[in-house]
Amino acid sequence: MLIVFPFTVLMVVSSIHCQKINLVPGNFATDKASSTLCFNPCTLKLGDKECKTICLNKTYKDGSCIGFGNPPSFKYCCCTK
Numbered sequence: 001m002l003i004v005f006p007f008t009v010l011m012v013v014s015s016i017h018c019q020k021i022n023l024v025p026g027n028f029a030t031d032k033a034s035s036t037l038c039f040n041p042c043t044l045k046l047g048d049k050e051c052k053t054i055c056l057n058k059t060y061k062d063g064s065c066i067g068f069g070n071p072p073s074f075k076y077c078c079c080t081k
Contacts, residue, residue, distance in 0.1 A: 035081035038066065042075040055079035 037058070040046060042065035055063025060079035067075045 036078055038076045038078040040077050042077055046077060051077035051079075 037055075037060065042048075042051065046065075048064045051065055052063040054077065055061075058079060060081055063077060063079040065075040066078045067073070
């Protein structure tokens with residue numbers, strides 16, 4: 001029990017923190033939506049520079065913090081192929 005509980009908590013936090021974002025139709029052209037990956041909300045520690053580095057390490061061409069919503073209220077790190 002002492003081993004299972006911390007492992008379960010770690011898995012839940014990990015899955016929420018790295019959860020992929022489904023793009024809302026209309027934010028990107030339809031041919032780009034399938035080649036775009038958005039994840040982790042951008043923060044003071046995760047900005048455009050860090051986002052681009054993560055995307056390049058994931059073999060994407062570029063990455064930046066993109067706002068979602070109308071008006072944009074949340075920015076997520078998005079990678080493009």
